[in-house]
Amino acid sequence: GSTHNVINATRNLQENICPQHKKLLEVYCRTDQQCICYLCVMDEHSGHKTVSTAAERTEKQKQLGVTQSKFQQRIQEREKELQDLRQAVQSLKRSAQAAVEDSERIFTELIRSIERRRSEVKELIRDQEKAEVSRAEGLLEQLEQEIAELRRRDAELEQLSHTEDHIQFLQSCQSLCVPPGPGDFPSITVSPLVSFEALRKSVSELKEKLEDVCQAELSKISITVGEVHNEPRTREDFLQYSCQLTLDPNTAHKRLRLSEGNRKVANVKKIQPYPDHPERFERWEQVLCREGLSGRCYWEAEWSRDGILIALSYKEISRKGRSNDCTLGGNNTSWSLFRNFSCYSFLHNDENTEIPDPPSSRIGVYLDHRAGTLSFYSVSDTMILLHRVQTTFTQPLYPGFWVYGDGTSVKLCDLG
Numbered sequence: 001g002s003t004h005n006v007i008n009a010t011r012n013l014q015e016n017i018c019p020q021h022k023k024l025l026e027v028y029c030r031t032d033q034q035c036i037c038y039l040c041v042m043d044e045h046s047g048h049k050t051v052s053t054a055a056e057r058t059e060k061q062k063q064l065g066v067t068q069s070k071f072q073q074r075i076q077e078r079e080k081e082l083q084d085l086r087q088a089v090q091s092l093k094r095s096a097q098a099a100v101e102d103s104e105r106i107f108t109e110l111i112r113s114i115e116r117r118r119s120e121v122k123e124l125i126r127d128q129e130k131a132e133v134s135r136a137e138g139l140l141e142q143l144e145q146e147i148a149e150l151r152r153r154d155a156e157l158e159q160l161s162h163t164e165d166h167i168q169f170l171q172s173c174q175s176l177c178v179p180p181g182p183g184d185f186p187s188i189t190v191s192p193l194v195s196f197e198a199l200r201k202s203v204s205e206l207k208e209k210l211e212d213v214c215q216a217e218l219s220k221i222s223i224t225v226g227e228v229h230n231e232p233r234t235r236e237d238f239l240q241y242s243c244q245l246t247l248d249p250n251t252a253h254k255r256l257r258l259s260e261g262n263r264k265v266a267n268v269k270k271i272q273p274y275p276d277h278p279e280r281f282e283r284w285e286q287v288l289c290r291e292g293l294s295g296r297c298y299w300e301a302e303w304s305r306d307g308i309l310i311a312l313s314y315k316e317i318s319r320k321g322r323s324n325d326c327t328l329g330g331n332n333t334s335w336s337l338f339r340n341f342s343c344y345s346f347l348h349n350d351e352n353t354e355i356p357d358p359p360s361s362r363i364g365v366y367l368d369h370r371a372g373t374l375s376f377y378s379v380s381d382t383m384i385l386l387h388r389v390q391t392t393f394t395q396p397l398y399p400g401f402w403v404y405g406d407g408t409s410v411k412l413c414d415l416g
Contacts, residue, residue, distance in 0.1 A: 028056035080385075087373075087390055095371040114210075121203065125196060150180070232298070235383055238366055241298040242415035245289045245399055250277045251319070252287040256403055265401055266409035267307075282320045284327055285403050288313065289412075292396030294369040299399060300379055300413040302362050303339065307405015309347070310363055311336035312374065312397040324350050328402045335389055336402070337363065337376045346376070346387045355386050362413065369393050 016025050023037035031048035041050055051059075156176055163169045232238045247262045257268045265287055274280065281287070292315060301310055313334035318325040329336030329347030336347045337355075344355040357378060363386075364377035374389040374397075401410050 026053055027051070028053050030056070084385065084388075087388055090390060091368065091371045091373050095368070098370045121199075125199065128196075153180075232366065233383075235364075235379065238298045238364060238377075238383070239415055241296045241366070243291065243293065243297045243299055244416070245291055245299055245412050247287050247412070248279070248290045249274065251279050251281060251400075253281045253283075253285045255285050256287055258287070260411065263414075264409060264411040265403055267403040267406055269406065279319055281326065283322045286328055286400060287403075288315075288317075288398045288400035292398050293367055294393075294396045296369070297367045298364065298415075300362055300364045300415060301401075301410050302413055303410040304361075304408050305405070306339050306359075307403070307408040308410050309336045309338035309402035309404070310365065310376070310410070311400050311402065312365070312367065313400055314395045315398055316395070328400055334400075335374055337387060338402070344376075344386055348389070353387065357384060357386055360384075365399070367397060369397065 017023070018025055018037035018040060021037050021039040021043075023039055025035040025037055027036050027038055027041055027050050028034075029036050029040070029045045029048045029050050031050075032045065035053060036045055036050070041048075153176070160169060160172050160176055163172070232240070245263070247258050247265055249258055249262060252258055252265070252272070252274060254271045254274050255267060255269070257266050257270075257272055258264065259266070267285055279288075293312070303310070309328055311328035311334055313328055317328070317331065317333055320326070324330030328334045329338075330350045332349040334348070338345055338347065339359045344357060344359060346353040346355060360378040360380055362379040364379045364383065366375045366377065367373070372390055372392045374391075374393075376386045376388075378384040378386055403410060
């Protein structure tokens with residue numbers, strides 16, 4: 001081990017010695033960008049720009065720090081992209097699973113509907129069969145009775161024909177030898193058997209039509225599946241899902257004043273003359289929108305300064321009292337973002353997550369309800385992802401605000 005150390009030390013010493021002058025390399029030539037000794041300065045490096053190796057090290061150390069910062073920044077960017085991509089994959093899997101479950105449910109309902117129609121047609125045929133068979137059986141019974149009567153009279157005539165007593169023959173013949181007239185037995189019309197050919201043809205045509213419709217719709221579905229979009233990336237992508245929102249006056253706290261067609265809310269000292277309402281927030285300066293969101297939706301809001309919280313909540317959030325159940329972000333049925341001095345914070349179920357991004361005046365909110373994705377963006381020339389939630393939403397989400405700072409206001413942006 002000691003021999004190895006000596007060899008390394010000798011090698012390092014040789015590397016620090018000028019091979020030409022055998023002097024210590026303690027000068028750096030910036031012109032030729034190499035380490036030299038003081039004799040080199042007066043020799044082939046005469047007139048070149050030189051500094052001490054220590055001074056050059058200090059300068060290069062600064063450059064290294066800048067370069068390293070850029071690498072670290074790139075690492076952070078790539079790690080965030082990696083995280084976003086992983087979340088996008090999970091979102092895609094959830095969305096695909098939801099689509100599979102929906103299609104299974106719809107096809108199951110379709111199959112049940114067809115089975116019901118099949119049962120109805122079968123019952124229709126059986127009812128018709130029963131009615132026709134009953135009518136035919138009545139005719140059979142009537143014919144059998146008539147045949148029996150005719151046989152009885154035929155037997156009487158046969159017996160009479162063998163009577164030897166002329167007087168009895170003549171007396172009986174008058175009553176028995178009357179041929180059966182048309183009035184004796186009502187006429188029975190035997191119609192051809194009922195044919196179900198027309199019904200069979202109709203069912204066959206229905207089958208062909210259904211198969212044609214299914215084939216055509218399946219082609220459309222295949223095209224639609226091929227056009228499944230990932231989560232939007234640019235603002236233009238997001239604007240495809242923009243939705244028009246309005247604040248609900250029945251939910252607004254009495255210190256909040258709504259304006260601009262119920263699209264702007266401000267915290268004012270003067271109590272507003274709102275009537276009492278079971279959906280009104282009683283203690284906290286909060287308001288919800290009228291619209292419950294599901295599917296894919298995007299909206300933006302502009303806030304004036306600190307003291308505002310942007311949120312989405314289930315409608316069931318409590319309105320009366322001071323507990324966290326009544327605050328946006330303070331429970332497990334609401335998700336919120338608020339701006340606090342030099343950074344953002346995300347709040348859910350009363351757990352706070354700090355986001356060290358510089359605040360901007362406009363926030364974009366993107367919801368993919370089925371995929372369980374909720375994303376908050378800083379909107380300026382570019383879209384900067386501030387925070388993304390991956391969960392399972394079980395109810396429509398209502399956008400809302402907590403405007404707790406005196407004189408603060410927030411406005412829903414017109415994206416039309």
